[in-house]
Amino acid sequence: MQTTFSVTAGDFTKAGTASSQIKRMLKQLGVPQHTIKRIIVALFEAEVNVIAHSFGGEVQCEVTPEKVFVRVVDTGPGIPNLSLAMKEGWSTASEQVREMGYGAGMGLPNIKKSADILEIDTAANNHTDIRMTFYLNGDNQ
Amino acid sequence: MMKLSEVIDVIDGKVLCCTDLLDKEVKFGFSSDLMSDVLTLRDDDILLITGLANVQSVRTAELSDINAIVLVRNKVATQAMIDMATDADIMIITTKHSMFKASGLLFGKGLSPIY
Ligand SMILES: Nc1ncnc2c1ncn2[C@@H]1O[C@H](COP(=O)(O)OP(=O)(O)O)[C@@H](O)[C@H]1O
Ligand SMILES: [Mg+2]
Numbered sequence: 001m002q003t004t005f006s007v008t009a010g011d012f013t014k015a016g017t018a019s020s021q022i023k024r025m026l027k028q029l030g031v032p033q034h035t036i037k038r039i040i041v042a043l044f045e046a047e048v049n050v051i052a053h054s055f056g057g058e059v060q061c062e063v064t065p066e067k068v069f070v071r072v073v074d075t076g077p078g079i080p081n082l083s084l085a086m087k088e089g090w091s092t093a094s095e096q097v098r099e100m101g102y103g104a105g106m107g108l109p110n111i112k113k114s115a116d117i118l119e120i121d122t123a124a125n126n127h128t129d130i131r132m133t134f135y136l137n138g139d140n141q
Numbered sequence: 142m143m144k145l146s147e148v149i150d151v152i153d154g155k156v157l158c159c160t161d162l163l164d165k166e167v168k169f170g171f172s173s174d175l176m177s178d179v180l181t182l183r184d185d186d187i188l189l190i191t192g193l194a195n196v197q198s199v200r201t202a203e204l205s206d207i208n209a210i211v212l213v214r215n216k217v218a219t220q221a222m223i224d225m226a227t228d229a230d231i232m233i234i235t236t237k238h239s240m241f242k243a244s245g246l247l248f249g250k251g252l253s254p255i256y
Pocket of ligand 1: 045049050052053054074076077078079085086090091092093102103104105106107108109128177
């Protein structure tokens with residue numbers, strides 16, 4: 001089972017639509033509620049990052065009996081210093097993003113905490129490609 | 142655990158949508174305008190108390206399995222918020238009290254803090 005949603009840069013009124021649809025799909029597939037919750041909070045933070053920090057991108061989700069694989073990939077501008085960006089509290093978010101209730105530098109750390117496996121490919125002037133794996137047997141919480 | 146009907150009583154609240162959830166119970170209260178902070182919570186049965194009157198608070202509640210939002214200081218919920226909340230089965234309650242007072246009243250009646 002695989003699905004893809006595109007995410008438009010800057011459009012906060014639609015923030016969470018992709019996450020919301022994927023949540024519905026995971027529910028229908030019978031994924032346990034606590035696993036859905038950690039998948040969806042990680043996905044939502046990544047979706048908000050695409051809207052807040054990138055030129056736009058897409059969300060892909062693939063479900064197999066063993067795991068849920070989520071990929072969030074955008075078209076740039078990339079993250080120049082990833083280890084800094086992973087730090088709790090580090091943020092380049094605009095005032096507008098903060099008024100929306102995001103932009104506290106908590107997204108990437110929460111993604112890391114939520115996913116069983118997290119892989120990020122990014123560089124300055126490149127795309128950001130975030131791949132998260134969540135195992136369906138045994139919750140990491 | 143506290144029924145939403147009791148929450149409404151305690152903070153002298155007004156319900157904007159999903160009145161069918163009046164018997165639903167919440168265990169924890171969490172007061173924040175910071176949605177990224179709400180997204181770190183892993184507990185169930187949370188009541189979100191916030192001054193953030195935009196669709197982001199409703200979306201965050203939906204995605205983190207929160208069934209009720211208290212909007213403090215008589216913040217006005219937009220129609221888009223009410224539509225999204227109705228769709229996601231989330232009760233929106235408004236109160237004239239500040240976030241501090243609403244939280245204090247609910248804490249005093251036994252709603253648990255998360256931290
Ligand atoms: N998709 C992305 N494209 C470009 N930069 C990003 C992206 N995601 C995150 N970043 C950078 O990493 C920082 C930290 O991200 P995050 O932890 O989600 O915090 P926040 O979004 O609140 O700033 C952001 O402020 C931004 O500088
Ligand atoms: Mg973020």
